[in-house]
Amino acid sequence: MEDRPPQEAELLARAKRGEVDAYEEIVRIHQTIAFRTAWVITRSEADAEEAAQDAFLKAHAALDRFREGAPFRPWLLAIVANEARNRLRSAGRRTGLALRVAEERRPVDAVPSPEAALLDSERRERLLAAIERLPGPARQAIACRYLLDLSEEETAAALHCPRGTVKSRLSRALDSLRLELGEEVQA
Amino acid sequence: MSELESRLTQLGRDLDWPVTPDLTHAVRERLNPPVRARRRPIVFRRSLVIALAALLLLAGGVFAAIPSVRDSVLDFFGLQGATVERRQELPPAPPPSPLELGRQTTLAEARDSLRFEPLVPEAAGPPDRVYVANGVPGGLLSLAYRPRAGLQEAKSTGLGLLVSEFRGDLAPEYAGKIAGQATKIERLTVDGHRAIWLEGAPHFFFYRPPNEPFREERLRIAQNVLLLEDGRLLVRLEGAFDRERAVELARSLR
Numbered sequence: 551m552e553d554r555p556p557q558e559a560e561l562l563a564r565a566k567r568g569e570v571d572a573y574e575e576i577v578r579i580h581q582t583i584a585f586r587t588a589w590v591i592t593r594s595e596a597d598a599e600e601a602a603q604d605a606f607l608k609a610h611a612a613l614d615r616f617r618e619g620a621p622f623r624p625w626l627l628a629i630v631a632n633e634a635r636n637r638l639r640s641a642g643r644r645t646g647l648a649l650r651v652a653e654e655r656r657p658v659d660a661v662p663s664p665e666a667a668l669l670d671s672e673r674r675e676r677l678l679a680a681i682e683r684l685p686g687p688a689r690q691a692i693a694c695r696y697l698l699d700l701s702e703e704e705t706a707a708a709l710h711c712p713r714g715t716v717k718s719r720l721s722r723a724l725d726s727l728r729l730e731l732g733e734e735v736q737a
Numbered sequence: 738m739s740e741l742e743s744r745l746t747q748l749g750r751d752l753d754w755p756v757t758p759d760l761t762h763a764v765r766e767r768l769n770p771p772v773r774a775r776r777r778p779i780v781f782r783r784s785l786v787i788a789l790a791a792l793l794l795l796a797g798g799v800f801a802a803i804p805s806v807r808d809s810v811l812d813f814f815g816l817q818g819a820t821v822e823r824r825q826e827l828p829p830a831p832p833p834s835p836l837e838l839g840r841q842t843t844l845a846e847a848r849d850s851l852r853f854e855p856l857v858p859e860a861a862g863p864p865d866r867v868y869v870a871n872g873v874p875g876g877l878l879s880l881a882y883r884p885r886a887g888l889q890e891a892k893s894t895g896l897g898l899l900v901s902e903f904r905g906d907l908a909p910e911y912a913g914k915i916a917g918q919a920t921k922i923e924r925l926t927v928d929g930h931r932a933i934w935l936e937g938a939p940h941f942f943f944y945r946p947p948n949e950p951f952r953e954e955r956l957r958i959a960q961n962v963l964l965l966e967d968g969r970l971l972v973r974l975e976g977a978f979d980r981e982r983a984v985e986l987a988r989s990l991r
Binding site: 570573574577578581582584585586589594595596597598599600602603604606607610674677678681692696697698699724727728731 | 760
């Protein structure tokens with residue numbers, strides 16, 4: 551996931567003044583999280599690309615309404631998620647969550663983090679399969695909050711619901727996962 | 738954060754996410770379209786059209802191939818992926834040629850080879866034949882429907898309905914139309930999508946593969962046509978139907 555550089559406010563101010571270069575930089579910074587968020591909702595690469603692209607254009611058109619000093623990413627992700635939901639009309643040709651655990655990316659001699667050490671490939675696949683079996687809203691909440699590492703505020707914006715709803719959905723989803731995974735994890 | 742939450746966060750980092758496409762170029766293009774990739778329907782004054790035609794001539798564009806009509810463009814309409822020119826005179830009618838739609842395939846296979854999700858007009862049911870061609874970035878999909886009740890045979894294609902789809906954002910001028918003064922050209926909005934309807938009097942249709950000069954032999958006579966801009970897609974519906982039927986078909990695209 552990309553870091554937000556400190557000059558984002560300045561880029562936004564320049565983009566508001568009509569500088570396309572500045573907005574292009576904003577797109578570059580946020581395109582991965584925008585595309586992945588759209589993908590979590592649409593589960594179609596083509597629709598996610600289209601939703602993210604259209605969302606960036608709509609956000610640009612609405613920049614005048616964006617409150618200066620407010621965090622940009624939740625605002626953008628709300629637009630992205632809305633565009634993504636609009637493309638769900640072609641339900642039935644969606645793939646499943648269809649994410650796979652990537653091949654080991656860490657260098658052989660790197661020291662894995664304590665979490666990484668726990669996550670052997672088989673357990674990760676099992677966890678992914680358990681997420682897959684969650685109902686849609688719970689799955690999206692887990693995907694946004696943890697897999698995409700969005701904040702609660704960003705998750706709420708993406709799922710178009712209050713933060714309290716995000717909290718309760720996450721709580722229920724985590725309980726379901728714990729039940730499903732049995733003794734593998736501790737509460 | 739509980740152990741499970743930590744595991745989920747780590748899982749997100751280890752996942753093989755779909756590769757993020759570079760959106761910067763497409764967004765920039767759509768924010769600031771180049772002169773030839775118009776995003777909005779434009780009706781030029783005649784003097785401007787002649788100036789534009791002269792510019793394109795200098796650039797070795799399409800007009801160079803049809804010198805007899807190079808300065809007689811009356812109107813110019815554009816969508817992302819398609820241009821329509823109304824001219825005082827039309828080029829000579831090309832001899833009839835078989836439709837070149839690419840290789841026959843299935844919708845399922847087409848989805849794998851195209852860089853977009855195919856749309857099918859539900860009002861017409863599943864297509865009788867599906868074709869994919871690769872001459873345009875992102876691929877070109879053609880859905881062919883045999884004539885049937887509600888879809889009379891079009892002389893231009895021998896089909897009841899021909900639907901073509903491609904990424905207009907990747908090929909902003911791929912589909913071209915040249916119409917004479919007797920052809921009705923109308924701009925529409927179909928469920929919020931910009932569209933152009935062409936009806937009556939034969940007009941010409943051609944594809945202009947990127948980086949290839951215009952070739953007159955690619956021209957073919959077309960029947961009534963609805964051009965529709967659906968997000969990044971340009972969808973083209975051709976048949977002997979009227980505007981209402983074309984709009985009904987377009988609205989049912991799923």
